[in-house]
Amino acid sequence: MKTLxxxxxGFVQTKPTPVKRGGQSYADTERFxxxxxxxxxxxxxxxxxxxxIARLTRDVIDFLLRRYHGYSIKEHIGAHYRQRGxxxxxxxxxxxVLPNSVGRDMFLVGRFTAQEAMNVPTCLLSKRKHAExxxxxxxxxxxxxxxxxxxxxxxxxxxxxxxxxxxxxxTWGLDDHYQLFGVSPSPHx
Numbered sequence: 001m002k003t004l005x006x007x008x009x010g011f012v013q014t015k016p017t018p019v020k021r022g023g024q025s026y027a028d029t030e031r032f033x034x035x036x037x038x039x040x041x042x043x044x045x046x047x048x049x050x051x052x053i054a055r056l057t058r059d060v061i062d063f064l065l066r067r068y069h070g071y072s073i074k075e076h077i078g079a080h081y082r083q084r085g086x087x088x089x090x091x092x093x094x095x096x097v098l099p100n101s102v103g104r105d106m107f108l109v110g111r112f113t114a115q116e117a118m119n120v121p122t123c124l125l126s127k128r129k130h131a132e133x134x135x136x137x138x139x140x141x142x143x144x145x146x147x148x149x150x151x152x153x154x155x156x157x158x159x160x161x162x163x164x165x166x167x168x169x170x171t172w173g174l175d176d177h178y179q180l181f182g183v184s185p186s187p188h189x
Contacts, residue, residue: 026072030118033068037061037107037114044108061104068118069096077162080181082124084158084166093130097121098148098174099140106145116174119183121148129155146173 019025040061047053073079074094086092096103103120106112125133133139138151149159149169160166161180178184 021075026076029068029071033064033118034114036064037117040064041108041114058104058108061107062100065100065104065117065120069094069100069120069122073119073122079122079124079162080119080177081121081159081161081167083126083129084160086124086126091127092124093127095123095125095130095133097123097151098142098145101140102142102145115183116178119178119181121174121177123159125157129157147171148174148177 040057044054044057044061047057079094081097083092098120100120103112103117107114107117132155133151136154142148142151144150147170149167149172152159152169158166159169167176
């Protein structure tokens, strides 16, 4: 067996080939995250649902979901929704309207498919309104999973889809969201 010094000699780190963002990279990201979620779901339900293995499994699921949300939603379409009237250069926050941890936990207990967890509603909010949401105690929780926009009620804002259609914060539900974005329920196990 070679020594550590011998194994280090002559090593040249290569740079990965840059990935061109586009249809194939989004499809690859979706496929990779779906497979990863399936594996983590399997591992989570074969390990104890308490303890460090369960915690680490949830951490990996969080990573996969956030990576998908960042690459395939935030960096691709901006967000599913946006606060109406945002100015061009206004500082904004990419906000999970349905908190990511809720989507993850709904997935782990079999109430969300992997596709549904990957596509929980997101919204661009002004930094000021995002701070108000956090101060209200609803920064990482929601009073209603199905009618997810109800957590914005007290912010005094209107919300529109990415293509400018105004939605009703009281009645817009998950069925509306998933239908608008073409997410069909599919088995996640």
